[in-house]
Amino acid sequence: MEFVLKHREFAHLREVKALPNALNPHKEESLALVKAMIDQVMALHEDLQWFHIGCDEVYYLGEGEESKQWLQQQDNTPEKLCLSHIKAVATCLASSYPMVTPIVWDDMLRGMSEETLAESGVPQLVQPMIWDYAADINVEGKVQLIEKYRRCGFSKVWFASAFKGATGVNQSLTLIGHHLRNQLEWLQVASRSPVDVLEGIALTGWQRYDHFSVLCELLPVAIPSLAVCLQALKNGGYSEKVKENVENLLGMSNLEVDTFMR
Template identity: 40%
Template sequence: MESLTLGSHRLVHLDFKGAPPKVTYLEQLFPLFREWGATGILIEWEDTFPYVRDLISIGSKGPLSQSGAYTVEEARLLLHLAGDAGLAVVPLVQTFGHLEFVLKHKEWVSLREVAAYPSSMCPSHPGALKLVTSLIKQIVEFHPDIQYIHIGADEVWHLGICPTCIRRIETSKHGKAQLFLEHILGVAQFVRDTYPTLRVIMWDDMLRSIDSSVMNEYNLGKFVEPMVWHYLPAEAFQLSADMWERYASVFNTLWVATAFKGATGSSQNLPVIQHHISNHEQWLTVLSQIVNKFPNFRGVALTGWSRYDHYAIMCELLATSLPSLAVCLRIWMSGTYSSDIHTTVAKALGYYDTPLFLNPYPRPQPVPQQLSFPGWKVRVGVEWFMNLRVKYRNIVDSEQVETWLNPWQIQHGLTNPMQIESLIPAFTDLMFELTSLESYLRAHLEDILHTATVDEWIGTNVEPLKVRLRQLKKDAEAQMPMRIPMQSFPDVI
C-alpha cells in the first residue's frame, strides 16, 4: 500500500470560494504542505480569480465578488510560490453545476437550467459551451506548465428541466445520461483540441447512475479521468462493488478524493478529525481491493471545502483545519493510522500541554495556549469561541430566561425582579467576553484573510450572539425600574 500511495499524486484542495487566504499566508503553508507529503494543490478559484475581458465581472475585479481576491499580481505570485515549494498546480473550473458565481450575474441568467436557481447551467443553451470554453481558456493561459485541469461537473442538481432539455431527453436514446455526457464531451473535446497535452479530470458522482455501455458508447474514458469522491467514515462508506466494475470497464485511469475538512456539516467550525481519519483509513482499504482494476492510479485529492455552495456560510477555516490535514496526509503516506502517528503529528504542531482532540465535541474543551503552525492563533480563537458559545447557550437559552424573561412577559411588564437581577450580571460578563473574543479573532484573522472574509466570519458567528445578548440585557435592565416599590403594598397581617 505504501508503494501505491507514495508513488502517486497527493493534492491538497484549496477551496478559495470560502475564505481565500492572503498570499503571505500561503507562502508559509506551501512548504509545509510539501513537508507533510503533498505533491500538489488543487485550486478551486471560483470568483477569486482575476478574470478579464468578457469575464471580468465574475472574478476578483467584478462588482459582486465575495472576497475581492486575487489581483493578477497576487495570483501569479501564488502560483510561483507553489512551484518554488515543489507543488504541482491543478486548477479546478466548474463547467456544469455549482456555477452560482457565474449564473448570479445578469449577463448569464439566461443560461440557467431553472430560471430561479443559479446552481446549474442549461446544456442546451447555445451560449453554454461558449461560456465554459471562455472560463477554461483564461484559466489555462494563466497557469503555465500544468498537466491537468479539473472541470468539476459534480452535483448538477437541475438537469433536463427546461423545455428544450426535456425535448432532447424525449427524443434521445439515453435520456438524461445522454444530455449530461454530450455536454461533458463537448467540454473535454474543446480541451483536447485546444490543449492536446492537457488531461481532463472530472468528479464522478453524476456518472454513478450511468451504465458502462453508455459511457463506452461515448468513449468517455478517452476524454476524461474520473475523480471518485467519498467523504464518509468507514461505518457509512457506500461505494458499491458494481460501481467499481463499471468504472473499470470504461476508464484506464483513476483518481480518488478524501476530505480533511468541510464534509461534516455546512456550519462546522472545527473539523471532526476522527471522522476524517476513518474516511482515509477506509479509502486505503478500498483502494487495496480495487486499484488493480485500473492500469493507472493517478492519486488522491484531500478536499477541504470552505462552503457547501457559493451562497452558504463558511464552514471550517483552513487555519483551524491544518491539524486535520497533517494527520490525514501522514495516514496516506504511512498507509495506516496509529496512536504513534497522532502523537508525532500533535507534537510537531505544538500540542504539548494540551491534547490534540480528535473530536471537537462535547464542549467545553481545554484551549491551547501556544502552538507552532502558521495561523495557530486563529485555531485558538475558534476553540475559545466554541467554548464561549456553550456558555452563552447555557445562559441565554436557559430555563430561567425562558421562564422569567420571555417576550410576552417583557411586553406586558410581568417580570420578577428577583430572577432578572441575577441575569443582568451574567449578560454583562458574557458581553464583555464576546467583545474580547471578537477583538482577538479579528486581529489574528486579519493576518491571514482579507477584510471582507474576516467581516463575514465575525458577522456570521459572533455578531448574532452579541445582538441577542444586547437585546436581552436591554430588556432585563428596562424591567427593573418598572417594579412597584415594596412599601406601596399594604401590610399583611
C-alpha cells in the same frame, strides 16, 4: 457555475430560469463561457497535467425548456445529455491543451449503465474522481464501482476524501476523527484495487456547501486535521508514531482526534 450564473449578464445561460446552479448545455454560448473560464485558469497554471472540470450534482439537468424538447426525441435521455456536455467540455479542453487530462466528479456517472458510458466515448477523454466524505464508506461498493469504470474504458480513477467540511453546513470546528476515518477507509479501497488504476487522491477542504450557503469551518482550525490526514495517507495508516510526527510538525503538545481542542 453558481458564482457566474447568479449574475444578470449570464442568467440567460441557466438550465432552469430561476436557479443559477446548472448551465444550459444546448446554447453555444454556454460552451464559450466554460472555455473562457478554462483559459483563465490555464493562463495562471501553464504547466498543468490535470484539469478538474467539475460536472457534479447537476440536479436540474433536463428540466429546462430546450432540454425538455431534446428529451422528447427518440432515444434521448438525461444521461446522454449529461455525457454529451461532458464530452463537449473535455473535447474543448483537449483541442486547446492536448497535454492536459480532464478530471470529472463521478456522481453523475455512477448510476449509468456500462453500455451507456462505453458508447458515449467519455471514458477515453476524462478520468473520474470518485468522492465520498463519510467516516464509514462502503468499501466493497467502491471496489465494484472501480471495476465497472474499468470495464467501461476509463484508464485511471481518482479518489476524493475530505479533511474539513462535509460534516455540517455551519460546522465551526473540525471533527478530526471523522476525517481521519474517511482517509483510512479510502486506504482500504486503494489496497483492494488494481495497482495501476489509481491516479491519485484529492483531500477536499470545503468552504461551504454551495455558493449561497454560510461558511463552514475555516482553514486555520482545520490545519491539524489536514496534517493528520496527510500523514495517515503517507504512512498507510494511523499509529502512535504518526500522532507523534504530527505533534512535532505542528508544535503541539497533545493532539486529540476525537475531541475538540482549544
